[in-house]
Amino acid sequence: xxxxxxxxxxxxxxxxxxxxxxxxxxxxxxxxxxxxxxxxxxxxxxxxxxxxxxxxxxxxxxxxxxxxxxxxxxxxxxxxxxxxxxxxxxxxxxxxxxxxxxxxxxxxxxxxxxxxxxxxxxxxxxxxxxxxxxxxxxxxxxxxxxxxxxxxxxxxxxxxxxxxxxxxxxxxxxxxxxxxxxxxxxxxxxxxxxxxxxxxxxxxxxxxxxxxxxxxxxxxxxxxxxxxxxxxxxxxxxxxxxxxxxxxxxxxxxxxxxxxxxxxxxxxxxxxxxxxxxxxxxxxxxxxxxxxxxxxxxxxxxxxxxxxxxxxxxxxxxxxxxxxxxxxxxxxxxxxxxxxxxxxxxxxxxxxxxxxxxxxxxxxxxxxxxxxxxxxxxxxxxxxxxxxx
Ligand SMILES: Cc1ncc(COP(=O)(O)O)c(C=O)c1O
Numbered sequence: 001x002x003x004x005x006x007x008x009x010x011x012x013x014x015x016x017x018x019x020x021x022x023x024x025x026x027x028x029x030x031x032x033x034x035x036x037x038x039x040x041x042x043x044x045x046x047x048x049x050x051x052x053x054x055x056x057x058x059x060x061x062x063x064x065x066x067x068x069x070x071x072x073x074x075x076x077x078x079x080x081x082x083x084x085x086x087x088x089x090x091x092x093x094x095x096x097x098x099x100x101x102x103x104x105x106x107x108x109x110x111x112x113x114x115x116x117x118x119x120x121x122x123x124x125x126x127x128x129x130x131x132x133x134x135x136x137x138x139x140x141x142x143x144x145x146x147x148x149x150x151x152x153x154x155x156x157x158x159x160x161x162x163x164x165x166x167x168x169x170x171x172x173x174x175x176x177x178x179x180x181x182x183x184x185x186x187x188x189x190x191x192x193x194x195x196x197x198x199x200x201x202x203x204x205x206x207x208x209x210x211x212x213x214x215x216x217x218x219x220x221x222x223x224x225x226x227x228x229x230x231x232x233x234x235x236x237x238x239x240x241x242x243x244x245x246x247x248x249x250x251x252x253x254x255x256x257x258x259x260x261x262x263x264x265x266x267x268x269x270x271x272x273x274x275x276x277x278x279x280x281x282x283x284x285x286x287x288x289x290x291x292x293x294x295x296x297x298x299x300x301x302x303x304x305x306x307x308x309x310x311x312x313x314x315x316x317x318x319x320x321x322x323x324x325x326x327x328x329x330x331x332x333x334x335x336x337x338x339x340x341x342x343x344x345x346x347x348x349x350x351x352x353x354x355x356x357x358x359x360x361x362x363x364x365x366x367x368x369x370x371x372x373x374x375x376x377x378x379x380x381x382x383x384x385x386x387x388x389x
Contacts, residue, residue: 011129014353022347033376035364036347040238045286051278055271064270066261068095072273075280080248084216092248094257095268099204099232099245109256111136115165122354124174142357149178164197171214172205175354175363176323177316182215189220199227207236209318210295237279242272294320297366304377320367327360330389344379
């Protein structure tokens with residue numbers, strides 16, 4: 001039996017592939033420093049775990065409403081009002097298992113085959129995979145290192161067409177750690193406000209920033225009505241394995257997403273949603289501590305990378321990734337990432353795992369201990385010294 005042809009258009013996530021290879025090397029006794037996968041190396045805060053245990057004991061083990069528990073949807077709506085400064089209600093919120101479904105479901109609901117979707121490249125690989133899967137036309141916009149990995153605005157303007165259905169923004173950004181400056185957000189809003197398209201604002205790293213807070217495009221007049229905010233619990237509360245995220249969007253679109261939820265998952269796990277309420281309404285000190293530790297690591301790791309001949313590492317403004325330019329080493333991204341893993345035991349990702357415009361870069365996550373990050377710098381330095389080109 002042959003798989004349906006649409007499966008040929010589905011991509012993968014490089015981080016999971018490299019993790020598998022790194023684990024195989026470890027099974028052979030090799031010591032590997034893991035800088036490949038995109039998840040905080042912290043435990044989920046204790047109050048959130050306690051809330052989940054209590055919810056299990058209280059019997060939150062049954063189906064719930066497809067859109068999410070009303071109390072959680074209220075908590076998310078007021079969290080968005082507080083953090084973004086916009087007015088939304090529970091009717092705008094869809095709770096789903098992780099952030100990823102808020103890429104998949106809105107695309108299924110909105111985009112016809114042949115429509116165009118604009119997205120950042122390099123970017124989270126699932127965007128391109130989903131665009132291809134549904135038969136839409138991918139319109140990648142390169143990010144420019146000189147502009148802190150923000151969009152090339154002229155290129156964006158030229159790429160908009162009557163067929164553009166969706167524009168994906170991601171700030172703070174995976175894989176570069178770039179934060180789109182407020183002036184660029186304003187300029188983008190002006191470009192798209194009067195167009196018949198929807199913006200998917202992937203704000204999953206919204207709370208992980210080091211200097212300037214990212215501006216949500218929903219705050220620009222006229223944009224809330226045409227924007228989907230993607231956010232969730234995975235990164236902010238170190239809850240990647242819990243699988244809980246959400247979208248905040250116009251109510252008519254939330255209804256469509258909820259319909260896709262009934263057809264695919266029925267609902268997000270009930271006891272994890274109870275824990276989600278505790279996450280949003282409880283103390284936020286653990287988030288602040290985590291961000292402070294990421295900042296400390298970022299400063300030391302970037303300084304270390306910048307002292308290696310051939311490396312040039314922009315200082316990321318958010319998320320927990322560094323995206324050094326490695327063209328000065330003479331290696332391609334893929335060869336460097338591959339040989340660093342095989343020969344030096346440092347697992348990072350080739351920039352091309354995030355799209356063709358990622359060539360010339362490697363992504364290293366800083367979600368590993370300070371000591372391991374410093375050890376990784378020394379391993380990379382030695383590899384480059386031993387393999388001069
Ligand atoms: C930019 C971006 N969006 C969405 C997601 C998906 O998050 P989740 O694990 O909650 O599905 C990730 C995870 O790596 C991400 O980096």
